[in-house]
Structures are given as C-alpha cells and as structure tokens.
Amino acid sequence: MTQPPNTAARRLVETLVMNGVDRVFCVPGESYLAVLDALADVRERIQVIACRHEAGAANMAEAYGKLTGRPGVCMATRGPGATHASIGVHTAHQDSTPMILFVGQIALTDRGRGAFQEVDYREVFGGLAKWATEIESPERTVEVVERAFATALQGRMGPVVIALPEDILHADGGPAPIRPVTPARAALDPAFVEQVREKLAKAERPLLVLGGSGWSDAATTAIADWSERIGLPVALSFRRKDLISNDRSNYAGDLGLGPNPKLVQRVKDADLILTIGARLGENPTQGYTMLDRAGTAKTLIHIHPGPEELGRVWPTLLGASADCSLAALALSTIDPGRDWKAQAGTAHADFEAFIRPVPVTGAVNMSEVIRHLGEVLPADAILTNGAGNFAAWLHRFHKHRARRTQLAPTSGAMGYGYPAAIAAKSVHPDRDVICIAGDGDYLMTGQEIATAVQYGINVVVVVVDNGTYGTIRMHQEGHYPGADRVIATDLKNPDFVKYAEAFGAFGVRCERTGDFPAAFEAARNAGRPALVHLLTSAEDIAPNRTITGLRS
Structure with a gap:
C-alpha cells in the first residue's frame, strides 16, 4: 500500500x-x-x-x-x-x-x-x-x-x-522542510583573546590541552601550527589522540588511562593550562587527582562549547563558552612575544621514549604488534576499539598522524570498536579500517560480522584473546588477593577463525609476534571482512601490568 x-x-x-x-x-x-x-x-x-x-x-x-x-x-x-x-x-x-x-x-x-x-x-x-x-x-x-x-x-x-x-x-505530517539546519556557533570575545595573550606572555611553564568534539580540519591545523611555532607543549585529552599529528615537535602525549608519568608531572607543574574542548573529567585528570581546585583558580583557562561545563568541577582563571574551532582559530592569531621551544622539545622526547616497545612474558608482544601496524598502515588508516586493558597497548604505542583516525569510546563501552569500524568503512571504503578488540569485548557485538559480510564492508578486526575479562581480574587480584578470590572473569572462547569463516569472512590464527605481519597482511588483502585471532598471555594484561598485580 x-x-x-x-x-x-x-x-x-x-x-x-x-x-x-x-x-x-x-x-x-x-x-x-x-x-x-x-x-x-x-x-x-x-x-x-x-x-x-x-x-x-x-x-x-x-x-x-x-x-x-x-x-x-x-x-x-x-x-x-x-x-x-x-x-x-x-x-x-x-x-x-x-x-x-x-x-x-x-x-x-x-x-x-x-x-x-x-x-x-x-x-x-x-x-x-x-x-x-x-x-x-x-x-x-x-x-x-x-x-x-x-x-x-x-x-x-x-x-x-x-x-x-x-x-x-x-497522519498528515504538516509543512515540508525548507532548508537544512545551520547550528549556531559562539565565538570568543576579542577582549578574552587579549586576556589569554597577556596570561600566556607571562607564563613560564604553559601547557595546551585539546579535546572534545566539533573540530574542523582547518582549526586543528591552525592551532597545531601555532602551538608548534611558539613551542607550546600540547597534550590531547582522553581518546582524542587524533586531533593533531603525534609527530608534531611539541606533542607531549595524551591524558588518558595509564598516561606517561612525565606528562602527568608536566600538568601538575604547569603555571598556565590553556584547555579547549576538553571537559577535564575523571579519566583525563586521573580520578580528579592531577589537578586541585586552588591551583586551577590560578592556572586554568577553560574554553568549552557547553557553558554548563565551565566551573562544573574546576574553578578557572579565565573561562569562555565558544565553539572549539572558532576558539582555536582566534587563539592561533596570538603573538605572546616569546616561545617555549626547549620545553616542547623535552615534552616530545618524553613522549617518544614512552612509546618504545616494552618487554613482555608471553609469545605475543602487543607493543611490537601495534608498532607494526603504524609501520605498514597509511596515515589515514582508521583504528577503532572498545573497552578493556587490551586497548592500552593501542593508545600508548600507536601514533595518530591524521585527523579522524581514532574511534574509541570515552564512555568505556565494551563492544564499541567493531560496529564503529563497520560504520567507518561504510563511509570511507577506500581507507584501511582496523578494529582492535578484546575477546570479551568483541563478542558483545561480534555478530555484526554478518552485517559486514552482507554489505561488503571489508573491515579487519584483531581479536586479542587472553581468555579472561582481564581488566576486572586484574582489579580483583589487586584489591582481593588470593587464589580462591577470582570469580566470574574466566572465558571459554570459540575458535574465532571458524567463527569468522561461518559468516563468510576470512580468519587467521596467530600465536607469536613474528607471525603477526604475515597474518595481518593476509587479512588486510582478503577482499572480504577479516579477523585475526591473536592469542596473548593474560600475564601481559597491559603495558607495565600483569594479571597478578602491578609492576613497574
């Protein structure tokens, strides 16, 4: 009808x-x-x-x-x-x-x-x-x-x-639409920009923090060029690591889970923190411990598109509600009359040192696996993930060199990465889209491999299988030690290769670091949705962590 x-x-x-x-x-x-x-x-x-x-x-x-x-x-x-x-x-x-x-x-x-x-x-x-x-x-x-x-x-x-x-x-739907919606965008008051310039000119240890959404390529390029030109160290907020190229000479790292301790100290030591877009919530501030309210009242310049976020947790030295891109373009015109290039160089050197591969106990070294992805994938490759300690390897060791190459939930949602990869590949079929998923994480939405096959959306998922809800078990063993206290975290997983093949996708199993390049190349060139079943040790739960506690 x-x-x-x-x-x-x-x-x-x-x-x-x-x-x-x-x-x-x-x-x-x-x-x-x-x-x-x-x-x-x-x-x-x-x-x-x-x-x-x-x-x-x-x-x-x-x-x-x-x-x-x-x-x-x-x-x-x-x-x-x-x-x-x-x-x-x-x-x-x-x-x-x-x-x-x-x-x-x-x-x-x-x-x-x-x-x-x-x-x-x-x-x-x-x-x-x-x-x-x-x-x-x-x-x-x-x-x-x-x-x-x-x-x-x-x-x-x-x-x-x-x-x-x-x-x-x-029923009768009434009048038809006339034109597209054009969202309103607030800009910075020129007087506020001048106040920022004055504060920046007096700062000895400033830091720029970028985060949030609504960024244009022009704005991120402008703020990145400006900060690099004056040597202003820049940190990116939790899972916003693709806002600027991580190869920038003033890039200091990201403020997420398991950040570089030297970056955390840099934030604590800063006498001016210029923040655009980031809410400075629980994860970027390490459980609200990295900053203190007395300090931010003297050091924090906070710009956010939502006025309700200003002063929500942290008192500010200066605050403004403005669109991230318009604010960044305006601030990129500032000439502070000085630079901090030596500090920027040290900050970037600290970042580079932090992302060097680390030793592990098992046969698969995830830091080497992630480093390999960065070597063989083009700069515009999109990487996605859900939630779990497996993602710490990706966020620490992968360099994002282009905008819109990271899809990861700040909400900590398991099962996010694989659907996100399908969406991304549907938008950009000509780009590599790789999902890194934990075993428990993947099976929350793994049935969407049927969607990928049905629509010919050829994403690659690397399932990092350690046979456990590792993050929870790590916390169990840390907070409630004892062999008989582990509960509800062991997983009995399928043969993921057969799982993929049952849907008409490509599957390959990998148990050693040295075998990963060939396995990944086969998956990447399969011409259909593909899955790499990567078996890892639960002892290597995340960088510098083991399933039986914390280690340095």
Missing part, C-alpha cells in the same frame, strides 16, 4: 534528506514500518544498513557522528529495541557526539495502558540524552526533527531521542 505523500513518516524522511543524512543504521521493527517504507523511496540518497542488534546499530550511528561531525542516525523498534540501543546513546552523551535515535512507539491512543512494549522514553532517556521527546502532533514532525538536529549539534554536542507513535506516522 502506497502512503500519501505528506504523512508524518514521509516528512521525517524528507527532513533527513534535507539535512544531508546519507545512511541510517537500524534493526527493523513493525512499530516504524511507515518510516521504513518512506526510506524505500529515497534509497539512492540514504543507505539503510540493517544490523543484527540494536547495540551494534547505535554504536555505528555514534561512530558515524564522531567521524563526520554530523548526527549519526539510528532507528530501533520500541521497548527492547530501544533499551538495547541505549548503550549508543550513553556513549554519544559521554563522548559529546551528535546522534539521533528514532524509536518506534505504541499508538498515542494506547498510551498509559501498559501496552505491548510500552516505554516512557522521556523518562528512560531523560538522563542519557540531551533531549528526549515524542512526536505527539503529526503536523509538527519537521519542527521536532529539525530541533533534534540543532540540539545534537549546538553547544556541547550530544544525542537526541525521538519516539514515533505508530498512529502518528500515518
């Missing part, structure tokens, strides 16, 4: 097209059949990628938003579909990523009856999303969807959830 041309479902899809949406990640459901039907008419404009689990679809949409700077779009059915997708909404919120989740909903006429799969989405997603709403007047469909784009993109970027009552979708 063909729908009338002006239903709410069609107006919704028209608004997506108007705003440049080129793909939708979904698990189909009967609660939003009208929207799927409308998407069928624009399949040349919007690719619909059907996934095997809503968590995978939502993670793909979040990764798309992080990679492109445009809202990633996910669609899920009501009830279980929506709650499965909530993981991607949480990640988008923590990571400041633009995203829109459309959720099917029961008919308005049945609301409050405890109908099949009924959920109050405003209540469920109210604390996870920037805005959670429900279309209750079909003629306002375009208005609501346009507001969703504006909300996702303005200020601190983030996710929006829109519930779609199924009876509303068939």
